[in-house]
Structures are given as C-alpha cells and as structure tokens.
Amino acid sequence: MAKSMKNPPAYGVTSVDHALQLAVILQVEGPLTVSEAARRLGVARSSAHRLLSTLVYRDFAVQNADRSYRVGPVLEMAAKAQSNVSALRSAALGPLQTLVDTVDETANVTIRTGRTVRFIASIECRQALRVGNREGMVFPAHQVSGGLVMLAALSDDELTALYTHLPADATEDRPDLTELRAELRAVRRSGVAVNLERSERGVVAIGRGVTDTSGTTIAAVSVSLPSVRYSAGRVKKLVAALTVAADSVSAALDEDGRDSRH
Structure with a gap:
C-alpha cells in the first residue's frame, strides 16, 4: 500500500503556497529579484513584491542593496x-x-x-x-x-x-x-x-x-x-x-x- 502521498490539499491557499515556494527557492537557489519571483510563480510583479515583503516582515527574507532578496534570519542558519x-x-x-x-x-x-x-x-x-x-x-x-x-x-x-x-x-x-x-x-x-x-x-x-x-x-x-x-x-x-x-x-x-x- 502506498504511503505519504503528496497530493495538494483541497483547502490549500494559493498565496501561502506561493510564499512557501519562494522560501524554498531562496534556500535552494539563493537570491532572486521581484521579476524573477513573478516569473517563477507565474504571478504579477505586484503580487510577487507583496509575497516577498511579507517574508521580509516575518524575517524569512532580507532585501539586498541591489533590491534582490535573500534568506533572512529565520532561515539563515539553514542557508549556511x-x-x-x-x-x-x-x-x-x-x-x-x-x-x-x-x-x-x-x-x-x-x-x-x-x-x-x-x-x-x-x-x-x-x-x-x-x-x-x-x-x-x-x-x-x-x-x-x-x-x-x-x-x-x-x-x-x-x-x-x-x-x-x-x-x-x-x-x-x-x-x-x-x-x-x-x-x-x-x-x-x-x-x-x-x-x-x-x-x-x-x-x-x-x-x-x-x-x-x-x-x-x-x-x-x-x-x-x-x-x-x-x-x-x-x-x-x-x-x-x-x-x-x-x-x-x-x-x-x-x-x-x-x-x-x-
């Protein structure tokens, strides 16, 4: 019998899923810009900006001087x-x-x-x-x-x-x-x-x-x-x-x- 099936939850919230995807991308691939985030998620730049701003607010991301985003304090240890x-x-x-x-x-x-x-x-x-x-x-x-x-x-x-x-x-x-x-x-x-x-x-x-x-x-x-x-x-x-x-x-x-x- 199959176990631990990875099916999307019926009650999934798209914005939450998108934020989690961005957190994974930041950890696995490193810094990204708003435009790159929008392209990867298939959303408008304004939506990508709001998602990244929320991650910054919760210390999951930090904005660099060049306006790209990288992992924040919450994920920093894992990022190392x-x-x-x-x-x-x-x-x-x-x-x-x-x-x-x-x-x-x-x-x-x-x-x-x-x-x-x-x-x-x-x-x-x-x-x-x-x-x-x-x-x-x-x-x-x-x-x-x-x-x-x-x-x-x-x-x-x-x-x-x-x-x-x-x-x-x-x-x-x-x-x-x-x-x-x-x-x-x-x-x-x-x-x-x-x-x-x-x-x-x-x-x-x-x-x-x-x-x-x-x-x-x-x-x-x-x-x-x-x-x-x-x-x-x-x-x-x-x-x-x-x-x-x-x-x-x-x-x-x-x-x-x-x-x-x-």
Missing part, C-alpha cells in the same frame, strides 16, 4: 548549511538534464537529513503522462529510492541509532528494522534502489548514489516514472543512464572543489 547543497545542485543540473533527455522520464536529486530526504533538484520530462516536479518536497528516507540508497551507505550501528531513538510520541512512520536491513543489503549489492509505488501510488522510481572524492555517499540521483511505463526490461537502460548521471555529478563536484582551492 545550504552552501554545500547549492554547489551540489549546480553540479547536478547538467547531468540531470542529460538523464532526462536520455530516458525521457523525470529526474531528481535528493539529500538526506536524518530520517528524511529532501528533493533539491527536479527536472520533468516532456511526456504528457509524467511524474511532476518534486523540488523542495520532503519524504521519509526509507520510502523513496534516493533515501534507500543513502541509508544503505550507513553501517548497521548507524542505522540502529537513527531509528531506535525516536520520541515516544513520534507520529512518523517507523520502518521494520529487520526488513529494512535486508532491503539495504540488497541495495548495497546492486548499487541501486527501486521504489515500486512505495511513496506515491502510480509512481515508480530508481535511485543511485552520488559520492564525493572520499567515496562517501552524499546524495542520490533518481528517475521517477508512471508505473504504467515501468517494466523489468527498462531497468537495465535506466540504471545505465543513472550511473552516468551520478558519475557526472561526482566529477563536476570534484572539479568545482579543485577550482575553489586554486
């Missing part, structure tokens, strides 16, 4: 941690687009924080029936392919510590650790993780890890597709394309790191 995420996202966008062009399915990059993963980049394919953009969304790590890949990089002791010290009143889904360990052993052997409608009904995803120069898994690249287009026969091609993409992201990060040291 995002410096590495921004570099990762920049390194991933090119390989991610190549991946989409190769397999004609939506592609994503995720990072893990504790027991959750966050989509920091997502590029949709052009097919009419496709998985939508997931950028900014958060899922339990054990429910998505990228999360499974990153959990597989942990030792058994690290995995146990991660899931056995949950607060007594925690409402998050608790995985069966015995089952999870068995699944992660399979992920380690194959190097990939498959999510068959586990996080969202009708969606299948395959993920592969992105490593840094020390071989540490720091992120995951995944391909998401409608379950009606998934077949065992496609897996080999998808995994091959994912491997190229993951290696390309790692290489781009290594190159950026060398450039910053010179």
